Amino acid sequence: ILAVFDCNGIIFAGTTLHNVLYSTDHGSTWMESDSGLISNSVQLAFGSSSDSTIFAGTDLGLFTSSDTGKSWVQTDRKDVQGEVRAIAVNGECVVVGSDSGVFFSNDDGKTWEKRVHGLKSLFVSSLVWDNDILLCGTGAWIYSSADSGKDWTLADGGPDVSYINAIGTHNGVVFAAVRQGRTYLSTDNGGRWDQTKGIPDSASVTSFAKSPSHFYACTDHGLFKLNDTDTTWVNVDTTGVLTGSYSLTAWSDTTLFVESGGKLYRSKDGGSNWAESDSGLAGNLILASMAIDDTELFVGTSDGLYCSSDSGILWQELAVVDSSQQPAVGSIFIINRDTILLSGSNTFYSSDGGTTWACVSNYQLHNFVEAVNYILALRYGIETPYLSTDYGSNWRDISYNLSNGVDPTCLISASSYIFLGSRFSGVWRLPISYIDSVLSGIRGLKSPDRFQLGQNYPNPFNPTTTIQYEIPRQERVTLEIYDVLGQKVSTLVDGMLQPGQYAAM
Known part of the structure; x- marks a missing residue:
């Protein structure tokens, strides 16, 4: 059941079985009400105007009924475009939200006008009237309008963005960076967002990183740092080495490593000065990723996986896969010294510190995150969130509660939530307790006993x-x-x- 609606004592229900059901006896019995509805439509939203016209939102557009649901007529898709996900009615004013924006009618749906001025995302997931104020949820942020949708303004002080380039967390604060734009922070787990200070608006943050006492933002304008007690970013890179896209791994507060332009750099003074540190790596390698545990630094390269226990001076090559497999390493995740995950064209798992490896999935994962009892990652290519309950041995898709059109770019675990940044719909939040409740039976599953x-x-x-x-x-x-x-x-x-x-x- 995707939507339930009460129209003058008649209850309507939209289902995933491509039909509308209705009940005249408070839900005791149900009958179909889909005459005129296209057979593969799915009812996503309902609404009723002052003259009892019923509106049904579907994946194939908007349908109306003037005879209490006995028959339905499709609205011209040129007038109301896209998959209709939200309907709000205020007297004769009907507002429809779809994945193509907001559409307004002041004559019970006879004529329509598209109203999206001020909306940065056209993916509309919810609409509601608060007296004469219209509120619109885009999946990322909430917008409000005092003139029936002619002009929209961002509510609650959040960033008016849809493309999230990076997210991170430090001392209970969640940070979100906009692609080629500003950086924001939230102190209440995503309830409200405020712009940070110190990073130029023109800077693009590619990633965040942590040391024991500091928090870093890697940007194309250099490396910026927050101390534990600071609220303003400070540029600590004095060499100009760090430009473009790069990633940082902190060995300590003073010893930092950066992969930039396919080379490895090391700083011994907290990021002020940098020098190349890949002389111990054999061959002409392309560096792709880094990870660190308490005593060793791991580097993923175009030729496999290397580790160093002396701050990057000497390197040992770890056998990743046999020669018939693609050895290039795109992402590394260290659960502990014995348990390592890495991903290239496939995803591999080692439980003995990298001596032996097993392929655990035929697809590439990246952006690994540990959250309480789970490991999460994004699947490369389709950018779908995946979850493992057994430290990476098995993986499953957990995108079931994400709306269509959300294209994840990054994720983190902060406090009791998973935060996911997206390409089109801003930041999403999922309580870890919700994962617990949905997947409560997974931890107890036994290995299959047959193919x-x-x-x-x-x-x-x-x-x-x-x-x-x-x-x-x-x-x-x-x-x-x-x-x-x-x-x-x-x-x-x-x-x-x-x-x-x-x-x-």
């Missing part, structure tokens, strides 16, 4: 579908797709996998 290939979902689908499968032991797995003529279309999985439950798209 099993599940039904794909959704089915039918366009353009993607998910296929779940289980294997009871370590095995080389091949999963191929064939068309109705028996011709192979694609290979989704081809590699050695550990026992567990998997999903391929």
Whole structure:
């Protein structure tokens, strides 16, 4: 059930079964009310105007009924565009929100006007009237309008942005950086956002990083630092080495490492001066990522994984995969000295400090985050959040509560929440307790006792579908797709996998 609505004692319910149900006896019995509705539409929102016209929002646009839901007529999609997700009615004023903006009618839906002036994101997920003030949720922020949507202003002091380039957390404060724009902070877990001071508005923050006492913002205008008691960023890079896109890893408050332009740099004075520090790495390598535990620095390169226990002077190459696999390392995550995750074309897991490795997924993960009992990451390419309950051995998609059109770019764990930055819809927040409740049975799951290939979902689908499968032991797995003529279309999985439950798209 996607939406429920009461119209003069008749209850309507929109379902994922592509129809509308209605009840005249307070929900005891239900009947279908989908005459005129396109068969594969999904009801997402309802509303009723002063003359009892009922509005139904669907993935194929807006439908209206003037006979209490017995029949429906589709509104011209040129008038109301996109997937309708929200409807708000105030007398004869009807406002519709879709993934293409806000549409307004003052004649019970006979004519429509698009009203998006001031909205930075056209992905509208909710609408509500507060007396004569119209409030609009875009998935990222809340906007308000005092003139029925002609002009929108950002509510609650938040940043009027949709593309979040980086997010980080320091001393209970959450930071969000806008691509080619400003940096904001929230002291109440994302309830309100205020612009930070010290970083130029023209600077683009590519990532945040921590040392024991400091918090860093890596920008194309140099490296900026916050001390524990500071509220204003200070530029600490005096060499001009740090420009463009780079990432930082802190060994201590004074010893920092930066991967920039495919090279490794080290600072011994907290970031003021930098020198190359990759002389111990063999060959002409392209550096892609770094990670650190208490005693060792790990560097992912185009030739595999290296580690150093002496601040980057000497390096030891760790065997990652056999020669038949792609050895390039894109991301590294150190759970502890023995348990390491790394991702290249596939994702690999080691429980013995990098001596032996097993492929745990046939796709690439990045932006690894530890949150209480979970490891989270983004799946490269489709940028979907994934979760592991067993320290990286098995992974599952947890994008079930994200609205369509959200394209994640980064994520962190802060306080009791997961924060996710997106390309189109700002910052999203998910309570860790919600993950606990939804996945409460996962920790107790036993390893599968047989091979099993599940039904794909959704089915039918366009353009993607998910296929779940289980294997009871370590095995080389091949999963191929064939068309109705028996011709192979694609290979989704081809590699050695550990026992567990998997999903391929």
